[in-house]
Amino acid sequence: MLEVEGLHSFYGEAHVLNGVTLHVAKGEVVALLGRNGMGKTTLIRSVMGLAPPRVREGRVRWQGEDLSGLAAFEIARRGLGYVPQGRRLFPSLTVTEHLTVLKPASVSTGWTVAKAFEFFPRLAERRQHRGNQLSGGERQMLAVARALMTDPALVLMDEPSEGLAPVMVQHLEGIIAQLREAGLGILLVEQNLYSALAVADRAYVLETGRVVHEARAADIAEDPATLTRYLGVH
Numbered sequence: 215m216l217e218v219e220g221l222h223s224f225y226g227e228a229h230v231l232n233g234v235t236l237h238v239a240k241g242e243v244v245a246l247l248g249r250n251g252m253g254k255t256t257l258i259r260s261v262m263g264l265a266p267p268r269v270r271e272g273r274v275r276w277q278g279e280d281l282s283g284l285a286a287f288e289i290a291r292r293g294l295g296y297v298p299q300g301r302r303l304f305p306s307l308t309v310t311e312h313l314t315v316l317k318p319a320s321v322s323t324g325w326t327v328a329k330a331f332e333f334f335p336r337l338a339e340r341r342q343h344r345g346n347q348l349s350g351g352e353r354q355m356l357a358v359a360r361a362l363m364t365d366p367a368l369v370l371m372d373e374p375s376e377g378l379a380p381v382m383v384q385h386l387e388g389i390i391a392q393l394r395e396a397g398l399g400i401l402l403v404e405q406n407l408y409s410a411l412a413v414a415d416r417a418y419v420l421e422t423g424r425v426v427h428e429a430r431a432a433d434i435a436e437d438p439a440t441l442t443r444y445l446g447v448h
């Protein structure tokens with residue numbers, strides 16, 4: 215469904231992605247692992263058509279179509295959702311407003327506000343609260359709910375568990391599992407290795423802008439040598 219082929223991305227002259235090739239199949243949860251600064255966020259932004267960085271070589275194909283040169287909103291319209299690192303919510307908008315900005319309440323197909331509230335009951339309780347009145351976990355749920363409002367077939371999530379209490383991380387894992395059951399594909403960037411491996415089908419390890427390892431998530435979890443070598447986990 216998503217195919218990234220030999221992608222090279224730059225910030226100015228800094229060559230950050232060095233020919234990344236990976237794919238995500240329909241309905242698959244794929245984790246993108248790697249230490250700080252290895253290029254995970256850069257890859258997600260490159261796929262979503264967000265600048266910076268600048269893609270100078272390689273291709274992103276989505277459902278057979280080459281996305282090169284498309285603006286971010288055109289890419290989003292084709293069914294790619296994005297949960298940015300740090301949530302990026304509007305402090306003064308309410309929960310409901312965050313959702314209706316992307317899809318008017320009158321639309322009754324796909325992910326509606328009502329369906330989002332059914333899926334995230336906590337957000338329903340907080341519907342009139344503003345972005346700056348929500349807890350970290352509620353903010354993350356809202357960032358995920360907002361990404362769903364465009365009815366994506368694949369959601370790219372950049373470190374969704376960052377800054378969350380362990381109980382919220384578990385809750386998030388449950389949400390990802392439910393989305394997968396609903397048929398959504400997910401490309402998940404995670405610092406929280408064990409959380410990523412708990413929900414992913416497959417994982418790639420990125421090191422200095424290159425994929426250096428690919429495996430089924432279950433195999434990586436039982437492969438301490440790889441964890442130590444690439445991820446600095448003991």
Ligand SMILES: Nc1ncnc2c1ncn2[C@@H]1O[C@H](COP(=O)(O)OP(=O)(O)OP(=O)(O)O)[C@@H](O)[C@H]1O
Binds near residue numbers: 225250251266405
């Ligand atoms: N806007 C930018 N301008 C210049 N260099 C950048 C910019 N954003 C990231 N970089 C550099 O690109 C490299 C890859 O960063 P990136 O954020 O993609 O890594 P990451 O694997 O997502 O790490 P992290 O977990 O810290 O976000 C790093 O060396 C970083 O300093």
